[in-house]
Amino acid sequence: MPKHEITETELRGRVGKLLEEAHPDKVDQFTFRGKQFDHGLAWVHFPEGYGGLGISPGMQAVVMDELNRHAKTMYDDMAINAIGIGMCAPTVLTHGTQWMKDNLLRRIFTGEDIWCQLFSEPGAGSDVAGLATRAVREGDYWVLNGQKVWTSLAHVSKWGMLLARSNPDAPKHAGMSYFLLDMQSPGVEVRPLHQITGEAEFNEVFLNDVKIPADRVFGREGEGWKGAITTLMNERTAIGGAVSRPGGGAIGLLVDLWKSRDRKRFMPEAEIVLRDRVVRLYIESELLRMTVQRAKVARKAGNPGPEGSVAKLAQAELNKRIWECAMDVLGADSLTYEAGYERRRPNFKSRETRLALAKYQFLRARANSIEGGTSEVMRNILGERVLGLPGEPRSDKDVPWKDIPRSA
Amino acid sequence: MEVSFTSEHEELRQTVRKFMQKESTEQTVRNLMETERGYDARTWERMASELSLIGLAVPEKFGGAGYTAIELGIVMEEMGRELFCGPYLSTAVLATSALLRCADDAAKAKLLPPIASGKTIATLALAEESGRYDVGAIAMRATRDGANWRLDGVKNYVLDGHIADVVLVAARTDTGLGLFQVEGSAPNFSRASLPTLDLTRKLARLTFNGTPASLVSGNSDATSALEHVLGVGSAMLAVEQVGGSQRCLEMSTEYAKTRLQFGRPIGSFQAIKHKCADMLVETEFARSAAYHAVFCAAGSDENELKSASHMARSYCSEAYFHAAAENIQIHGGMGFTWEHPAHLYFKRARASSILFGDPIEHRQKLGALLNL
Numbered sequence: 001m002p003k004h005e006i007t008e009t010e011l012r013g014r015v016g017k018l019l020e021e022a023h024p025d026k027v028d029q030f031t032f033r034g035k036q037f038d039h040g041l042a043w044v045h046f047p048e049g050y051g052g053l054g055i056s057p058g059m060q061a062v063v064m065d066e067l068n069r070h071a072k073t074m075y076d077d078m079a080i081n082a083i084g085i086g087m088c089a090p091t092v093l094t095h096g097t098q099w100m101k102d103n104l105l106r107r108i109f110t111g112e113d114i115w116c117q118l119f120s121e122p123g124a125g126s127d128v129a130g131l132a133t134r135a136v137r138e139g140d141y142w143v144l145n146g147q148k149v150w151t152s153l154a155h156v157s158k159w160g161m162l163l164a165r166s167n168p169d170a171p172k173h174a175g176m177s178y179f180l181l182d183m184q185s186p187g188v189e190v191r192p193l194h195q196i197t198g199e200a201e202f203n204e205v206f207l208n209d210v211k212i213p214a215d216r217v218f219g220r221e222g223e224g225w226k227g228a229i230t231t232l233m234n235e236r237t238a239i240g241g242a243v244s245r246p247g248g249g250a251i252g253l254l255v256d257l258w259k260s261r262d263r264k265r266f267m268p269e270a271e272i273v274l275r276d277r278v279v280r281l282y283i284e285s286e287l288l289r290m291t292v293q294r295a296k297v298a299r300k301a302g303n304p305g306p307e308g309s310v311a312k313l314a315q316a317e318l319n320k321r322i323w324e325c326a327m328d329v330l331g332a333d334s335l336t337y338e339a340g341y342e343r344r345r346p347n348f349k350s351r352e353t354r355l356a357l358a359k360y361q362f363l364r365a366r367a368n369s370i371e372g373g374t375s376e377v378m379r380n381i382l383g384e385r386v387l388g389l390p391g392e393p394r395s396d397k398d399v400p401w402k403d404i405p406r407s408a
Numbered sequence: 409m410e411v412s413f414t415s416e417h418e419e420l421r422q423t424v425r426k427f428m429q430k431e432s433t434e435q436t437v438r439n440l441m442e443t444e445r446g447y448d449a450r451t452w453e454r455m456a457s458e459l460s461l462i463g464l465a466v467p468e469k470f471g472g473a474g475y476t477a478i479e480l481g482i483v484m485e486e487m488g489r490e491l492f493c494g495p496y497l498s499t500a501v502l503a504t505s506a507l508l509r510c511a512d513d514a515a516k517a518k519l520l521p522p523i524a525s526g527k528t529i530a531t532l533a534l535a536e537e538s539g540r541y542d543v544g545a546i547a548m549r550a551t552r553d554g555a556n557w558r559l560d561g562v563k564n565y566v567l568d569g570h571i572a573d574v575v576l577v578a579a580r581t582d583t584g585l586g587l588f589q590v591e592g593s594a595p596n597f598s599r600a601s602l603p604t605l606d607l608t609r610k611l612a613r614l615t616f617n618g619t620p621a622s623l624v625s626g627n628s629d630a631t632s633a634l635e636h637v638l639g640v641g642s643a644m645l646a647v648e649q650v651g652g653s654q655r656c657l658e659m660s661t662e663y664a665k666t667r668l669q670f671g672r673p674i675g676s677f678q679a680i681k682h683k684c685a686d687m688l689v690e691t692e693f694a695r696s697a698a699y700h701a702v703f704c705a706a707g708s709d710e711n712e713l714k715s716a717s718h719m720a721r722s723y724c725s726e727a728y729f730h731a732a733a734e735n736i737q738i739h740g741g742m743g744f745t746w747e748h749p750a751h752l753y754f755k756r757a758r759a760s761s762i763l764f765g766d767p768i769e770h771r772q773k774l775g776a777l778l779n780l
Contacts, residue, residue: 258780278780279771283697283719290411290696297412307696310689376678382688383681387661390676 006055008062014039014053015066024073033075033110042109043085046093050105075111083153084108084115087234088161095218095227100180104159113158117231118148118181118205123407126377128163129172129225130396132406133207135164135179137214142166142179144187144210150371154190154203157183163228166221168402175401176224180216187211197363198341250322250361251285254278257354258329265331277325284318306386313378316368323362330358409707409716411699413478420479424486427459432490434749440493441607441752445571447494455494456526462500463524466508471521477640481647481702488651491608491752495529497644498567503530505640506576507624509633510587515624519574519589530574532637533563533614541764543578543585543634550579550588550621557581557588557623559616565763569612570601577621584629588621595620606759608752632710639713642764643701646720649728649760650698653691656731656753660684660738667740680738687731694720694727711777718774725761732757 022035036042037051044059046052053059068074077085089108092100107113124131133146144164154160160181167175181188187210192200218227247255258278263271288311295307327334337359338350351357369375383389396404413421431451440446456462465480466472473479480501487496500523507519507530522528535541536548548561559579569575575590590597597619602611625633661684664675674680701720704713732754736743743750761767 255778255780275775275780276768276771279775279778280722282778282780283723283771283774284693286719287693287696287723290700291692294411294696294699297410301412306688307692310692313685314689314693376682379682379685380678382685383675383678387657387684387688389661389664389681389684390673392676392678393672 006053006059008059011044011053011055011059011062012066015041015063015070019067019070024067024071024075029075029080030110030112032073033080034106037106037109043089046089046105050093050101051089051109080111081108081114083117084111084113084159087117087231088115088159090234091161091218091227091231094230095178096180097215097217099215100218107158114153114156116151116153116157116160116183118151118154118160118162119228119231120150121147122149126374127396128228129176130401130404130406131163131165131176133162133164134168135166135177135212137166140214141211142177142214142217144179144181144207144212146207148205148207149193149202151190151203151205152201154183154205155192159183160205161218161231163224165401166224169400170222171398172396172401172404173225174222176228177221178218178224178227179212180218181210181212182216185210185212192345194343195364196366197360199344199346201346246286246289247282249285250319251282253354253357253361254281254322254326254329257326257358260354261329274325274328278329281318281322281325284314285322288314288318306382309378309382309386312373313375313382316375316378319368320365323358323365326358327362330355334359334362409700409703409712411696411703413482417478417482421482421486423459424461424483425489427455428486428490428492432487432492434752437491437493437608437749437752444601444610446568446608446610447571452494453526456524460524462496462526463504463520464500465504466520466524470516471524473524477643477702477705481644481698481705484644484648485651485698488648489655491652491749491756493608495531495568495571495610497609497641497648498531498572499523499529501644502532502567502637502641503572503574503576505637506532506587506634509636510625510630512624512626515589519624523574528573529568529571530576531566531568531572533566533569533575533577534634534638535563535565537562537564539565539762540769541638542769543631543638546578546580546585548577548579548616550581550586550623552581553620557621559588559590559619559621561616563614563616565602565611566614567763568610569614570599570610571612575614576624577616578630578634579621581623583627585631585634586623587625587630587634589624590616590619590621604759606755608756609759636710636713638764639701639710639717640705642717642721642770643698643705643713645760645764646694646717646724647698647702649724649757650691650694652753652756652760653687653694653724653728653731656728656735656750656757657684657687657691659750660687660731660735663739674738683734683738687734690727690730694724697723715774715777718770718777721765722767722770722774725757725767728757729754729761 018035018039018041022032024032040048040053041063042051044053044055045057047054085108089105092104108115119128121131135142135144160183162179162181163176165175166177187208189206191204193202193204194200291307292311298305333355338356351360384391440448460473461483463472464475468474504523507516523530538545550557550559559577573592577588577590579586579588596617598615600613602613604611664680665673667674697720701716704716736750736754739750742748
């Protein structure tokens with residue numbers, strides 16, 4: 001059937017048929033989402049047969065709306081399989097083999113298989129393309145050795161998408177291949193990585209002589225970077241979309257905290273200075289919101305300006321300052337933290353009070369200017385791509401990867 | 409409040425930009441800043457007759473173009489880019505807005521048409537010895553003299569006060585705050601231009617000694633009307649600051665691409681590149697703040713205008729000053745010379761951060777509005 005002929009009404013009709021066949025309030029998650037996939041209503045912009053109908057991604061909202069009207073049970077893709085659905089599925093579709101597309105996509109969507117992404121290494125942070133995990137071809141297998149880090153969900157994942165160096169003699173971007181790793185393979189060891197909050201949101205993954213069948217490669221050998229870009233582009237889209245409501249988000253919590261404090265706790269002169277900081281942060285939060293809003297208007301009008309690129313940098317730096325200010329508002333109360341907070345998996349219950357949340361966010365916010373592009377890398381991007389300033393002279397281009405100096 | 413400009417707005421921007429690039433060149437600015445009057449009468453006349461810029465926000469029935477604060481803001485931003493020297497903020501923004509808000513129809517009909525046609529330079533005298541642009545800080549008294557009034561005291565830091573044909577003076581009467589019209593040529597009225605740090609914007613000290621004045625605001629208290637005028641003025645000054653800030657960013661970026669040291673453009677060093685990136689972020693935030701304030705000035709929600717103008721004046725003042733200061737630093741020794749224009753922007757940025765209230769004052773007022 002020609003794809004462009006699917007109207008909104010027809011799409012709603014297709015959702016109706018799905019609900020007749022399987023209703024989320026009556027069957028379990030895997031059954032319902034499996035049927036949703038079979039009807040092409042999982043991600044409508046994917047081709048038919050792969051969970052979609054080959055229509056505009058904007059039409060997914062129609063599907064969600066129709067489901068919302070007729071069912072109490074609503075599934076959140078992010079909660080079910082954040083990385084699998086957000087980043088891996090598009091990569092499987094674009095660079096995966098026929099076998100991968102036929103066998104993996106449906107289970108990503110249902111949540112039967114959780115996925116993770118293995119890019120960063122202890123020696124490859126901002127410079128991911130410098131990574132050192134080695135992949136050596138032995139007969140029908142690739143044998144992998146190395147270490148990955150900051151891997152969310154690795155401890156519950158069935159599959160991982162792993163970038164490794166298959167040719168150390170090629171320049172860095174040209175010598176990588178992109179693998180599909182069965183996380184249960186012998187030699188894969190997942191350890192929780194505890195961050196400064198005491199919690200382990202992420203993992204370290206150690207690879208010791210791990211064997212990957214030769215047909216589990218995305219794209220061609222040596223073209224791993226291309227596939228990785230597909231994955232990373234989808235990460236940026238996932239992070240960059242949100243606009244909060246006025247006075248919402250972190251600043252709302254700081255304002256709440258500020259208003260709730262007993263004024264007698266502050267020296268009067270100190271109160272005035274602190275108040276100035278709270279107002280300043282309020283202003284900047286409002287301006288961040290308005291800037292993201294302006295970016296949306298400009299994009300819609302077809303003139304994307306620099307507004308969008310500034311948001312990630314500004315948000316990270318602002319968020320850190322908001323929680324630093326919150327700690328100053330807490331004064332001596334910021335000296336304490338929940339007992340036994342060292343070394344555990346994320347515990348949302350422990351952040352239910354205003355005070356505890358502020359202290360947690362103060363620690364967690366340090367990562368904002370590191371994860372998803374450090375503030376330094378973001379400033380380079382703004383300087384070079386938006387303002388057109390020249391790049392740094394580079395010592396790692398057009399030389400074999402093995403000759404590039406690396407940290408021990 | 410969604411900020412979005414139409415294609416007509418963009419056309420106006422391009423027209424004004426071309427005009428400013430031609431008529432407010434660096435050399436023109438330097439010539440004018442060394443004169444006492446501080447502006448070019450022929451350019452002013454052309455701005456009125458050819459482009460209708462002076463009476464842009466004056467209703468058509470009073471001889472103006474009948475546009476809103478949005479169009480006025482576009483003109484202010486473009487003037488800010490080129491450090492335009494002229495009594496625009498005083499005449500086309502403050503005095504016009506004060507008359508529109510406070511004056512009765514007779515006064516509007518008498519005063520607005522010659523403003524719109526460029527024949528009358530007008531200003532608003534609000535701050536006194538303290539220099540505070542705060543309606544609550546006005547202490548000057550007006551006393552009745554038969555059908556007329558007399559003013560005594562000092563108004564200081566008055567924009568273009570030494571050349572204004574009409575000075576609108578805020579002073580207290582028994583029934584509250586009033587707006588008075590004083591002729592520039594009035595008796596018992598002495599005016600001294602101030603030697604200013606920012607040579608491109610002229611200020612004067614006005615001494616009233618039983619100076620005859622006429623009340624233009626009728627019998628009602630003009631406090632909230634004047635607060636509105638300050639809100640509009642703040643939005644306009646903020647968007648002028650955005651124009652200046654953007655220009656500083658462009659000068660810095662351009663220079664960083666072409667200035668070679670250690671065998672490469674200095675913009676390839678992260679130390680310089682990151683300064684430029686921060687200037688970009690701050691200029692974009694300032695733009696969000698100023699545009700929001702300008703659109704609020706064109707709207708009808710007084711509380712929204714108040715908080716928007718406090719936000720804009722707090723943020724834009726600091727962003728412009730930072731951009732102007734970094735512009736000097738990026739230009740190195742050359743940026744410190746009189747010959748280079750960087751100091752003109754630096755001084756404009758510094759002075760405009762104090763006019764209509766400094767950032768601390770605006771944050772304190774916003775804090776009070778938000779019950780923080």
